[in-house]
Structures are given as C-alpha cells and as structure tokens.
Amino acid sequence: MASVRVETKLWVWQRLSAAVLGLCVLVHLGMIIYAVQDGLSAAEIITRVSGNVLWFVFYAVFIVAVAIHAPIGVRTILNEMTNLSPKMTHIVMAVLCLVILVMGFRAIIGLYQAGASL
Amino acid sequence: MSNTIQVSVWRGAEEGAFETFEVPRQPSQTVLDVITYIQRNIDPTLSYRFACRVGVCGSCAMTVNGRPRWTCRTHVDKVAGDGTLQVAPLRNLQVVKDLACEMTEFFDKMNRAEGKFHPTKTRDDDFDFIKPDDKKRKQASAGIECIGCGVCYAACDIVDWNKDYLGPAALNRAWTLVNDERDGGNDVRLAAVAGDAGCHACHSQQGCVEHCPKHLSPTHSIAGLKRETAKAALKGLLGGDD
C-alpha cells in the first residue's frame, strides 16, 4: 500500500487542480462556442492567438493543471479497475503527465509562434 | 394480489445457486418472516442470521432484489410488488452458509479506522459539560446511531474494488469521534483514515447514503475526514512515508 501521506497529497493536488481547471474550462468552453459560430479555419485560430501573451499564459496554466489533474485520476481508475501493480499505475501516471506537458506545450508554443511566420 | 410469493434464495457459500420456494403471503410480513417461514416449514436446513428483529442489532441484513437491506424491518409489500423476491447474502462479506455472513473483516476495519474512543478522563471524573446545540456535538450526533449492519458496506463498489478500503461505516464512526470533544485520539485517527485505504478512496458514490436504513450519511462524514486529513497532511501531521 502506498504511503498515506503521498495518497493524501495526490488527492489534494487533484482537487486543487480541479478548482483551477473549473475556471479554465469555463473560459475555454466559452471561447470554442464563440469560435465555432462561423466555422473554424486554421488561419483564424492562429491570428487570434499568436503573439498574445495573455492567451499563452492562460493555456500554460490550463495545461499544467490538466497535467496534474488527469494523470492522478487515471491512476485511480487503473488502481481500482485493473490488476496493474501500484508501481505500474504510478509510472503510467508519470508518463501521462509528461505526455500532456510535452504535447500541450508543443502545441501552444507552436501556435504562439505560428503567427510570426504568417 | 396473489396469495403466495415466489422466493428465490441463495444456497451454499461463495459457490452456490438460487433455489425457489413458494411462500404464503400475510398482511404483516417482513422479508425475515418469509425466510423464517421457509426454514420452519419447507427446508429446515436454511441458514440465516438475525437477533433483535426490530432494526437494532444489524444482524439480519441481506441482499433483497439486488439491494442491501435489513430484512427484519422490510415489509414484503415494499419489495415484492411483482410477487417475487430474490434473497442473497450481503455483498462484500464472506458467506458462512446460505444467507449468513461472517462480519469479522467489517469490524476489524472499524478498529483499523481507530473507530474507538481514546479517553482523556477516568471514571473518577465528572461528565464533561457539552451543550446539545454545540456545533461539534451536533456533528458527532449526526452519525452516532450507526447499528453496524454492513448495509452501506455492501452498497459501496469501492469496497469491492479496493480490498483495503475501510468502507463507509468505519469512516463514519471515525468522523463521529473526530467531532467528539472528549476524545484524545485524533492524531492517530487521522493518520489511520487518510489515503487510498481510507477516506480518499471514496468517490462519493453515495450508495451508502441511499441504502443506510438509519438514514445516516457516511458520504458527508467521509467528506469531513477528507478535509481534516488533507489539512493534517499539509501541516505534515500525518507522519513520514510508511
């Protein structure tokens, strides 16, 4: 059994990140609904976001929060519903966290810089 | 209304099968009475557990039509609308035989959750002054009438999925004690109920609340523990990694 303290802290982190995500998702959902109103095009997206620091910071926070929140959740599910060992689920959690961070930042950095090349 | 009911009853232990009996309907008839009728009149080898017959001891809980219930206070009308009844032993516990379960693990978990009083005074002292409308006293009172029937324990999927999980009843008891101002055991108790065998494993499924025959709310007791243990963890009070 994993450490009580670690488990408790993971729980706290998941709830904290959920609270942050709550705000992010509201804003994000608002934005997509607004954005899809007249059909998306890549150019549009990019013009809207590239070089916009505020936008970048917002999504950086979003990604960090998801990278904390989702892997912890996935780990719980794996612990409860599969036969994977606790060690294994811990590794999955860490890998998922990394994947989200790397891919997330790759995407927003890309979008942020894309405008410059237009 | 037909004047008999078809009752299928679990026979065997972990391995077993349902067996069907036909039992006459009575105006005043609980599920326990139906089971008793079978044992007294049809199959004398049927095993089941009961004691008080009035919802006090929590010995008679079984799975009735798929739901955990106390049987001594479940009127047949409430559960056998279609004239059939399926009775099985309580889920998540080891079956002794037929409908009787072994509850040792359930009680061990009460103990593991430090669900026992840690005294700070002795028999030579007077009663503490505690006002009935004191906030903590009220919180303690909210969960104190648990009869340990195991219904909530059977209604919770986490108990099934996570064998170490202490379960709603034990955690509810722990929360009652956390709010008991006379108790001196909260350091050990919070460490005992934190983590993935304790309160943090609960996903608020609320099957416990839905089924508790005493209308208690283990979910909210557990939520209380989540908050208190999290605070303790952040303050570094839960001790080192074990």
Next chain:
Amino acid sequence: MSTNIQIEELKTDVLILGSGGAGLFGALHAKAANPDLEVTVAVKGLLGKCGCTRMVQGGYNVAIAPGDSTERHFMDTVEGGKWINRQDLAWTLVEQAQVRIRELENELGCYFDRNPDGTVHQKAFAGQTFDRTVHKGDLTGIEIINRLAEQVWARDIKRMEDHRAVALIPSKDKTRIAGVLMIDMRSGAFRMVRASAVLLATGGGPTMYKYHTPSGDKTCDGMAMALRLGLTLRDMEMVQFHPTGLIAGEDTRITGTIIEEGLRGAGGHLLDGNLERFMHKYDERGERATRDIVSRGMFQEMRNGVTAKHGGLYITMKHLDPAMVKKSFKGMVERCADCGFDLVGGNVEVVPTAHYMMGGLVFEPDCTTEIPGLYAAGEDTGGVHGANRLGGNGVANSTVFGGIAGDTIARDIKPDAALVEPDRDAIDTAVRLCTQPLERPAAKIDQVRTKLWDHMWEDAGIVRDAASLARAKGTLDELDAELDTIGVAGDNLAYNLTWHDWLNLKNLILVSKSVVAAATAREDSRGAHFRADYPDVRDLENSTYTVVRLKEGEITLGTEPVDFSRVKPGETLLDESAA
C-alpha cells in the same frame, strides 16, 4: 459409555459466555486488571450484535444528580422489588452504578444526552421517586454496546463468535468448574473450552412466552446449564411483562416487540376490540398506571374476549396532535410504518409481552457462585431486583456486575495456571443430550414451540393460580417428552438453525418448569407475580424467596427467608424529616 465424536479441545484463562453488557464488561475488566490473562468471549451470535443490552431503549438508572442519593435509589429498588431483593446486591447495584456510568461516558466514550446547560440529562422512568435515568435518545443500548464492542475489538481479547455454550463442565472431582462444552455453530462441531474461570453472562430471556421482547438468540441457556450442573436458581416465578408489545399474528417475528411506554405517558389510549377505553376500570390513573397493573388489566380484557383481529387490544394516538406524535416518537412511528402499521393516525394492535426475568442463578456481590471457578452476572442472575425490576435497572445491573465479575476473576485467577481435568462423563452426557435428535428421523418441531408459547402464556403468565400452574406443569412434562421423540436432519450440521431451535426448546422447557414450580410455591402476589387465588401481598415482614434446583431430572423447590440486611419493610433509609 463414551461417544465416538471427536471433540476439539481449546484452552484459555478466562472464558466469558455472552457479549451483552455483562459479558463485555467482564472481559474488559478482567483484561484491564491483569493484561496477562488470556480472555476469550464466546457468543451465540456475533460479538455485540445479539442479546438484549443492545435493545435497551429507555436508559440507565443512576443516582448522580444533586438531590438524589444512593439511599433513594436503593429504596426505590427494594420497594419496587417488593422486599424480596437480596439487599447487599441491590446496594452494590445502586452504589456501583455511579462509578460505571462515568466509566461508560469517560473511558468507553458513550455520549449520553445532555441538558441545555451541558450537564447530563436524566429522565423520569416509572416507579421511581427521582428522575435518574441517563440515556442516549431512545437507543441507549446501541450506544452502550457499540462502545463496549469497539474497546473489545481493540484489545487482545479472543473471540469465538457463533459459538453456543451447551454445558458447564465440572472438574473430574466435581469441586470446581473445568470449562464449557460448546458447539461451533458454523461447522456444527463440538469444542471443549477449558478455562480457569468461566463467566456466565448469557442473559436469561423469557422467550418461552407466546409474546416476548428479547432477541431471538436468548433462550435461557445459561439458567438451563446452571440447573443441569446442580446449581440453585432463585425468584424464578418473577417474570416481568411489558404492557405494550406489537401483535400481528404468529407468522411474524415482529409480534411481541416493544411499543414504547412513553406513548401511554404522552396520552395514548388503550382500546378494546370495540374501540372503547377500559383501563379506568382497573386503576384511576388509567393508561398511566404501572406496568404490572396495565398488563393485568389488558390480560383481563383479553380474557373477556372483546379483542382485536389477532386477539390483542389497541393502542391509539389518533386523538393527539399528529405532529407531536411524529416528532416525539419518530423511531416508533418509523418502526411501525416499516411493518405496515400506522401509529400516528391508526389503531395499532398490542398485547402485554414477556420482557425480563428477575430470577436467576444465586450469586454473591463479588459475582462468585456456589462452585469455584464459575462467576455470574447480568440477567442470568437472581436477587438484585426482587419481585420486579425497575425500568433502567436492567442495564445498570448487567454493566455493574459484569465489571465486578471481571475484577474478581482477575483477583482469583493467575495467567497460564494449570487447568483441572474436566469430567469426561459430564462431557459425554452433554454431547448425548445435544445429538440425540440427530439420531431420529427428522420431523417438524414448530408445534412444540407453539404449544409451549400458548400454555406458558395462558397458564403461567400474567395471572396464575394453583389450577393453571398444575396444568402448566403437566403440559411441560408432555412437551418435554414430545420433544424427545422429534428428530432433526443431521446430515449437515453447519449453521443448522433447526438443530439449535431444538436445543433452544429443550432449555426453555427446563427453565419453564422452574418458573412454574416457583410460581406454585409462592402463595401470594408480589410485583410481577400475580396469583388469582392469592391476590394480596402476604406477610411482608417474614418475606421468603423461592429457590429451585434440578435433582435427577426433577425440579426441587425450597424457600428461604429474606435477610433484611439494610432495611426492614416499613422502614426507610431516607431521612424523611430532612426531605
């Protein structure tokens, strides 16, 4: 002759029979006084879940309020007991209750109800001159037993759950107790548990009556085992009836269970089959008269024959404010509703119901008994309550004496002491008694139970006389003989409830015989014992109490003078001039 059944043998220092207030306190105290003792609790069901201590609703009598006193509680107890209590026992009860209640609250964690100012609340209970009943809502027993069980689970105390004691086994030379023969109910196997000390705390329980309140596991096993060992029981004619039990036919286990006394206190009416009130015919206080008077009034009405559907009478709260009834009697209203009765707006059929046995094993204030090594406490014992038990003195009795028994055992017994050799013949006899039905073709036993219930209720219940008791005696002999012809299917003994029903009946019939014998001997009416042919209390100054023993299969009877060791009838310990 020796049986060829293999009997597993276990050893422990202290063996406790029963997990009510008496048993659990015995275990905790023995362990606390000497942690090196190996203490084992054996119980017919699950630890803390069976027995009657759990079912206590009203509460716990104790003189701890300013203005109350040990003497006052004592006088109430002795006057309630109609002067046949053993006074040193009654004194120990009222004095030690004051220690035990603080132990329950401060050391075990019972969270009793408080007054608005934060002091402990004590309510009124019938038959007392002071409001001294400490309680936790109307579920005091759950609070007490849950807290006790928690402490037992937390300690190094062995548990033998689903183990039924079937015989107290003496040593080979019959000078002391050697252990207890048990049936492991889960497998059906016999086990001989050898011990230096045995605490008998199986809690009596008058379940030989058609209508009764105690839990289903209580069938006078302890008293029957004591009789078979040749020990003396006293006051066996004293069976308390509670006026209002539910009645809903013989096919439901709800029949006999209690409807709270407070309902009558709050203005509830008792009605006959024509929906007319009747209690004022028997007492000017009407429904609010004491338990015994109301029970007798109801019994008389039922004899008169104007009854409700199941042969009982009605209690109704219809004329009262429904909101009040719902609020003040929430638990009762829910319990009735779950079982299909409407307590708020309807008439609920009720009947007096057998509740408690004042009589039991003769024992000393330190819980020792006639035979060394055997200790007793709780409802299994006699002498504390005399002819009537005050509401609220029952749980005080089991917790006070259970604790004392634990202390005494720790005083008397050394850990790991050499165990005496059990009397093998006694074991064989006991095994044969239990296994004899298994050797006969299986047959139904239900009719024996029904007959026992009916006849005890009719002939040896609330109202008795010489003729009815003679009838009862005859019936009991017949039923015993009938039971001895009935077999039980023995191919699977694991959790075989029907086998245990047979054993239960065997014990109930034996103890019923002692009730009938004692009731025949007492030719006056006192407390719970009412003789239609001797309706008055006679010769209070020279009061005697009854004793019964089992000799060669027959109940023998005696009477002993009461020793008024503290106070005589007509006197009081209270300084009335000051009050």
Next chain:
Amino acid sequence: MRAGAHRNHPHYWAFVLHRASGLLLALFLPAHFYVLGLAIEGTAAMDGFLSWSATPLAKIMETGLVVLLAAHLTGGLRLLALEFIGTRESSRVAVAVGAGIALCTGLIFLLNGT
C-alpha cells in the same frame, strides 16, 4: 437480472458519468494537442484536419466531447462542493442540473456550428 440494483440511483449514475467523461477526456487530450501541434508543421495540414472536422461524423464526436467536458465540469464542481462545503440536500438536484447544463452546452455548440 437483479445483481447491481444497488447502483441504480442518481448519485451512482453521476459517478459513472464523471468517471467515463474524465477518462475519455484524458484520452482525447493528447489527440487534441496533436492537432493543435500540427500548426507547427504549417497551416495546410491543419486546415486539412479542420475540414475533416466539418464532416457530420466529426461534428458529432466534437459535440460529444464538449458535452463530456461540460458534464465532467459540472459533476466536478458538484463533488468539490460536496467535499469542501459539505452540501447535502441539494446534491440530488445538482446531479440533475449538472446533466442539464452539460446537454445544453452541447446543444449550443451543435447549433452554433451548423
């Protein structure tokens, strides 16, 4: 079949929905980032993807995801309220309201997009 009848109550369904939506979102997320990441390789590839995403099938999937996100959000807020504020009576209502909001969000998204 009577097994599992103990699961048939709103809170349990809320749990199932929350778990399923959380898991699907976690799986979808890397895919989502992948698409956005294509921007690095140039807008053409991304436009290709975006035009695929205008197909009805893709539309339904996207709508589904928005519903999932909204459902997980409302369910999550409900849980946070329950765990940190200790809300009681309202939680059954909250389950219903949450489901409602999630559906509405999806609908708005669907209608807006067409």
